[in-house]
Amino acid sequence: MAQRFGGRFSPDMRRQDGNLNPVPVAPIRHRLAGRPKYVTLAAVPLLFGAFFQDPTGMAGNLAAFGMIAGAMWMTGQGLAAEAAYEVRRVARRPAIPRKLFGGVLAGLGLGVGVAEPGSLMGAGAVGVTGLVLHWLAFGSDPMRDKGMAGTDGFQQDRAQKMIDEAETHLAQMRDAIRRAGDRWLDARVDRFAATVEELFDRVRSNPGDLSAARRYMGVYLVGARDATVKFADLYRQTRDPATRTSYETFLDDLEQDFSAKSQRLLEGDRTDLDIEISVLRDRLAREGVRSDEPGRLDAPRTETARFLDGLLTPGRDKAR
Incomplete structure (x- = not known):
C-alpha cells in the first residue's frame, strides 16, 4: 500500500500535544542485501x-x-x-x-x-x-557462537526458546498496527520493540535472568499484542483521537516498565561482576599474591597471577 511522504516539517506530522514523531527504528539490514x-x-x-x-x-x-x-x-x-x-x-x-x-x-x-x-x-x-x-x-556464514563462553547450554536453550516465542509476539504486534494505516503508530511500535529487544539481549547474555524476565517476555508481551490487535481494528474504523491517546499512553507506560527491567538486570550483572572480582581478590590475598598491608603489592609468582593482579588493580602502575 502506498504511503504519503512526510518529514519533520510536513503537515499533519505533529501530534496534538505538539511533540514530533518518534525517530523510526531502522530495520536490521545487511550492507550486501541488495x-x-x-x-x-x-x-x-x-x-x-x-x-x-x-x-x-x-x-x-x-x-x-x-x-x-x-x-x-x-x-x-x-x-x-x-x-x-x-x-x-x-x-x-x-x-x-x-x-x-x-x-x-x-x-x-x-x-x-x-x-x-x-x-x-x-x-x-x-x-x-x-x-x-x-x-x-x-563472504561466509558465521561459524561460531558469539558471547556464550562459560554459559550453561541448557539454560541458554531455554532462554532462546522463550525469546523466539516473544519475538513472534512482537512480529504479530507489528503486523496488527500496520492495519491501522498510520505511519506514526508504526514508528511508535518499532520504538517499543527496540526497547523489548534490549531485554532480550540481557537475557541472552545471562540466561540466569530468564526467571526474572519471564513475566515480561510472556504475559506482558502477550497482553501488549492483544491490546494492539484490538486497537488497530477499532482505530481503523473510528479514527477516534481519544482511543489513540489511550493506546499511546499504554505503550509509554509499558516501554518504561521494560526499560526499567532491563536496567535492573544490568545492575544485577554489575553486582555479580563486583562479587566475582572481590572473591578473586580475596583468593589472591590468601595465596600470598597480594599483601594484606594496604598500598603494597607483593610481586606475583606466576605470569597468570601477574596478569590477574594487573587486571584487578588498574591503578597499580600509577601508584608506583
Whole structure:
C-alpha cells in the first residue's frame, strides 16, 4: 500500500500535544542485501534463451535459472541471518549455513547453464568458479557462537526458546498496527520493540535472568499484542483521537516498565561482576599474591597471577 511522504516539517506530522514523531527504528539490514537480486537479473538471459532451444536445452536453461534464483534467495536469507548475528552481543551461529548452500547451488546452476554433451569438465570448472566468486562477493556464514563462553547450554536453550516465542509476539504486534494505516503508530511500535529487544539481549547474555524476565517476555508481551490487535481494528474504523491517546499512553507506560527491567538486570550483572572480582581478590590475598598491608603489592609468582593482579588493580602502575 502506498504511503504519503512526510518529514519533520510536513503537515499533519505533529501530534496534538505538539511533540514530533518518534525517530523510526531502522530495520536490521545487511550492507550486501541488495546484491543477490542483481545476480538473479544477470541470469535472466538463461530464462529467455530457453525458448529458442530444443527441449533438452530448454530444460537445462530453465533448471539453471531456477537454481541461480533459488541460490540468491537462500543467500539473501543468509545475509539477513548474519545481520541479526552481528548486531547482537550474544548470538548463536545460524543453524543452517545458508550462504554456503546458496554458493553451492549457484555453482551448480552455472554449471548446468553451460553444460553441453562431452563438456562436463568445462561445466565443472565454471561451477567451481561460480562458487568461489559467490564466496568473494558475499563472504561466509558465521561459524561460531558469539558471547556464550562459560554459559550453561541448557539454560541458554531455554532462554532462546522463550525469546523466539516473544519475538513472534512482537512480529504479530507489528503486523496488527500496520492495519491501522498510520505511519506514526508504526514508528511508535518499532520504538517499543527496540526497547523489548534490549531485554532480550540481557537475557541472552545471562540466561540466569530468564526467571526474572519471564513475566515480561510472556504475559506482558502477550497482553501488549492483544491490546494492539484490538486497537488497530477499532482505530481503523473510528479514527477516534481519544482511543489513540489511550493506546499511546499504554505503550509509554509499558516501554518504561521494560526499560526499567532491563536496567535492573544490568545492575544485577554489575553486582555479580563486583562479587566475582572481590572473591578473586580475596583468593589472591590468601595465596600470598597480594599483601594484606594496604598500598603494597607483593610481586606475583606466576605470569597468570601477574596478569590477574594487573587486571584487578588498574591503578597499580600509577601508584608506583
